[in-house]
Amino acid sequence: MTDTDRPRSARILVIDDEKDMRQSISQWLSLSGFQPEAHASAEEALRAITPDFPGAVITDIRMPGMDGMALLKRLMGIDASLPVILITGHGDVPMAVEAMRLGAFDFLEKPFDPEKMTDLARRAVKARAMALENRALRQELADGKTIMRRLVGASPVMTRLREDILDYGQADGHVLIDGETGTGKTMVAHALHAVGPRAGKRFVSVSCQGEDEGRLAARLFGPVKETGGLPLIEEARGGTLCLEDVEALSPALQARLLTFINEQGAPAATRIVAICNNHAPDRTVEDALRPDLYFRLASMKLTLPPLRARGEDIMALFQSYAETFAEEYGCPAPDLSAQDAAHLLQAPWPGNIRQLISIAEQVVLQSRRGSGSVISLVMADNETAGSAMTTEGKPLKEYVEAFERTLIDTTMKRHKGSIVAVMEELCLPRRTLNEKMAKYGLSRSDYV
Known part of the structure; x- marks a missing residue:
């Protein structure tokens, strides 16, 4: 062995x-x-x-x-x-x-x-x-409070997203979820189910991508000859049917899905939550679906924000995942410099949270070996050094706040919560340090 x-x-x-x-x-x-x-x-x-x-x-x-x-x-x-x-x-x-x-x-x-x-x-x-x-x-996915806690972030776009999930979760209409890869669309679909009145019912998920049309039709609408089980629209009755990669549905299956939705009436016995994962620059989900089906599914629509638009959430998420990996690998979580923070904030994050998690793990592993830096890792994760800078830009205020928060956080960790030592190193009066810690949600008790 x-x-x-x-x-x-x-x-x-x-x-x-x-x-x-x-x-x-x-x-x-x-x-x-x-x-x-x-x-x-x-x-x-x-x-x-x-x-x-x-x-x-x-x-x-x-x-x-x-x-x-x-x-x-x-x-x-x-x-x-x-x-x-x-x-x-x-x-x-x-x-x-x-x-x-x-x-x-x-x-x-x-x-x-x-x-x-x-x-x-x-x-x-x-x-x-x-x-x-x-x-x-x-x-966990059935617990509305638990899954909502996983949708972390204090940025305005995440605050709005959580509010929309709570509102849409209580409603009965179908929902279309759009957003870049790695932004957490599947988790949001589970959250919509978990916070609403259907939480105790079935949540059934199926990908519409990469499956033979006839087989997918049988799985969705029946008859299911291979297993003799119920078609998914019946299995999810009273609950939620999540259609991943909805843009991949053929015209024939789109027509059958539209018929099913129309025959249900209101309130719907089975709620449809459709997820769009295709983001070709010249083709949207509205282009891929027939208009009548699109408008039925998009009566409520959630577009998940890309990570690069979430401001200081990037730093909070990165540090959270880095601490988790550090605990898993039995080593200290790496301290980030202001330069590291700048690079994280400016990276385009094409893979969004999924990419951030991967980078956080690599940083911890390199830190454990005593080599590498977050800057080199983020650069290496993109095709070229030039692609590591987003063209969208951010207000100077976001960079300054991220630098301040990172500097105070790492300095507090290094001095184990000693306010006097932090004041001396950062040349800050006590009142200013207290105000900035309150602003960034930092508490001395977390470092002692």
């Missing part, structure tokens, strides 16, 4: 009524980097299992009292995504196959290779971690 494959003390419940087998499995798992917890009976193990148990289960099938099959059914009732590995005798293989049908992760036939058990355990805990992560993400 390589270091990258080695589990990070993942918990595994080992259940076997035979003490020697229980101890042997636990010892091997412990040597392999897991955190085994041995139990002599299914009843005892059940007391340690919760719906969010962060690990896997390895259990013998044949045990007195509750056997492995009965335990599997109980565990699937607690959490159907919990990985359960069954240990079987030679004659129990048909039973193990039935257990797989009921939801078991896999089975081991005695005598088994310990390395195979380790590999199964590693795959099980990895699957479990992914399932719990996806569950947490779904819960």
Whole structure:
């Protein structure tokens, strides 16, 4: 097992009524980097299992009292995504196959290779971690307050965007979301659903890009022959159907979508949130959609601001992501100079927030190695040095405020919140420093 494959003390419940087998499995798992917890009976193990148990289960099938099959059914009732590995005798293989049908992760036939058990355990805990992560993400996306907090920024355009989301979320009409790549359009679609009366209903998303027209038509409107499931317009009934890359819909599918919208009437049983991701300079979403469909979808329209138009939000976002990556990589967050701040503010950010996150991670990694600077990284991220300067320009006031905030912030960090030391270094009287800290939302308590 390589270091990258080695589990990070993942918990595994080992259940076997035979003490020697229980101890042997636990010892091997412990040597392999897991955190085994041995139990002599299914009843005892059940007391340690919760719906969010962060690990896997390895259990013998044949045990007195509750056997492995009965335990599997109980565990699937607690959490159907919990990985359960069954240990079987030679004659129990048909039973193990039935257990797989009921939801078991896999089975081991005695005598088994310990390395195979380790590999199964590693795959099980990895699957479990992914399932719990996806569950947490779904819960977060369903929580209106949580997702609105992710739409950070104090710039006027972001303040207006949050207000519009709250207003449109309570309304019932369809929404069209436009904006450059990387501006967070999908997150805004989730937010519209999460803050409105449909929050408890389904949010169903599908990309209209890169899929065969016939297959996409069947997925949207039915019949769904491959799986026998409901078409997406029915699956999302009462909730929200999010159409990513709506500009890629063929004329025929646009006509069917318009018919569906018209037949729903008002209020709509299924709300459509359409996202446009095409930003060719000579083609807008209004050009790509038939006029009657465009006006039905754009009765409420949100155009997300590009990062370069968000002023000091750029610095706040960059520092937030840099601190997150620094914590992840176990190193201090890099201090930014006024020159770094100027470069961040002037960069065109064609990839917007997605690009900023990537740059923040690179800066932290370079800082950890003691080399590189944000300036060189931003320059390298653009095709040429000249492209690193936006042609749109910003008021001098924005640059000055960004410099002031960055200088005060980094100086406060360096002096661990010592007001006297900051006053001396920046040659500022106490009253002026206090006023500027209040203006930029900086508090001494954050640095002490």
